[in-house]
Amino acid sequence: MIPHWTKTVRWTSFICAPLLHPLLGAGVADASAAPAPHGTMLPRPASGDHRLGAWAAVTGSVPGATGKNAVKLAGAAGKKFAQERATAQRQGRVSAQAVLHRDWGAYPPVNASNGMMATQSILPDKPIGGGDFLYAPTAKSTGHSCIELTTAYHGAGAVLWAWDWCGQPGAAKTVRMDAAFRATYTTTVNSRPAYTMSQVRSNTARNTWTVYLYNYKTQSWDTFWSQSGTDKTNYSFGWNTYEIWSNTNPSTGHGYFCDATRNTTIESSDIQIYAGKWTPATAANAPLSSRPPAGSSYNCPTLNFAVVSPNNDWTATNR
Numbered sequence: 001m002i003p004h005w006t007k008t009v010r011w012t013s014f015i016c017a018p019l020l021h022p023l024l025g026a027g028v029a030d031a032s033a034a035p036a037p038h039g040t041m042l043p044r045p046a047s048g049d050h051r052l053g054a055w056a057a058v059t060g061s062v063p064g065a066t067g068k069n070a071v072k073l074a075g076a077a078g079k080k081f082a083q084e085r086a087t088a089q090r091q092g093r094v095s096a097q098a099v100l101h102r103d104w105g106a107y108p109p110v111n112a113s114n115g116m117m118a119t120q121s122i123l124p125d126k127p128i129g130g131g132d133f134l135y136a137p138t139a140k141s142t143g144h145s146c147i148e149l150t151t152a153y154h155g156a157g158a159v160l161w162a163w164d165w166c167g168q169p170g171a172a173k174t175v176r177m178d179a180a181f182r183a184t185y186t187t188t189v190n191s192r193p194a195y196t197m198s199q200v201r202s203n204t205a206r207n208t209w210t211v212y213l214y215n216y217k218t219q220s221w222d223t224f225w226s227q228s229g230t231d232k233t234n235y236s237f238g239w240n241t242y243e244i245w246s247n248t249n250p251s252t253g254h255g256y257f258c259d260a261t262r263n264t265t266i267e268s269s270d271i272q273i274y275a276g277k278w279t280p281a282t283a284a285n286a287p288l289s290s291r292p293p294a295g296s297s298y299n300c301p302t303l304n305f306a307v308v309s310p311n312n313d314w315t316a317t318n319r
Helices: 067-091 179-185 256-260
Strands: 041-043 055-061 100-106 115-121 133-140 147-154 157-164 170-176 187-189 192-203 208-215 220-227 239-246 264-274 278-280 303-309 313-318
Touching: 041 192, 055 208, 067 133, 067 147, 067 157, 067 170, 100 264, 100 313, 115 133, 133 192, 133 264, 147 192, 147 208, 147 220, 157 220, 170 220, 179 208, 192 220, 192 264, 239 256, 239 264
Parallel strands: 055 220
Antiparallel strands: 041 055, 100 239, 115 192, 115 264, 133 147, 133 239, 147 157, 157 170, 187 192, 192 208, 208 220, 264 278, 264 313, 303 313
C-alpha cells in the first residue's frame, strides 16, 4: 500500500550490497549470505522441508491471468487500488473517497534492502461485501521494487496479484486463491493456511525485480512475475501491511470487512530483509508505521493488532 500519513519521516540510510552474487558453488554454508548464488536458487523458507537443504531451486511458473485478464480478475478491488494509488502518485497522499481508509504494518526505510521474503496467511473463500476492500498483507520491497504483491479480498472473493509499478501501473498478473492454488502454494503455519513469497532485485542496472512463490508440492520456487524499469510510486521505502477501505454497515455499526472477517487472523510471519544477506526484519530495518492501533480506529472494535516478534511477525486478529 502507499502510506497515508502526512507527517515527514526522516529515514536512516543504509548501504546495500548488489543482490546478484558470483557463483558460490554447491557447498554453500550460510543460506543467508546471498539470495540466489546460482541465479536459480533462493533460501528455503522456514515452512519448507529443510531436510532437502537450506536452498531451493526456481523450477516453474505460477499459473495465472495476465494482461487484460489479470485486470478483469482483480475486479473492483483492483479498480479501487488503481484509483487510490494514482491519486497518491499525483499528490503524494491518498484521497478520501472511501468512508474510512487505514493501514498498519512494517515499513523498511529508504534503501534498507533490495529484497523481501514473508509467509502470508490467507482467508480461504472469504468474500467481503458492502463495497469494502481488504488488502492484507500487501508487500513491496524497498530499493524501488517494481512489484507490489497483494492479497486482496472483495465481493467476488480472494485473489493474489502482482501490481506493476515500473510498467503500466496495474494488476500485471492475478490468481484466484482457490482450492488448486491452496493445494500447491500454501501450507499450515501457526494453524493457518499461508503462502510464502520472495521478491528480489535480480538485475541492478535494469532495476529488474522478480516475485516468487514457494511451491509446497515440489518444495521449490515458482516465478510469479518479473518487471524492469523505473519505480513510479514516488516512494523509496517499502512496506508489508494490513490495509482497508471500508464503509459502515448500518445494521451493525462496523465496517463490512469487520463483520465478514470475524473469528479470523491474518498473519505475516518469517519476514526477512535482504541487505548483503537475508536477515529477519527488526525495528531497525523494518520499523512499524505506529504502535499496534486500536481496532476501533478501523471501525472494527473486535480487531486486534499485535507484534508477535519485532518486527518479523505481526498479526491482525478479529474476534
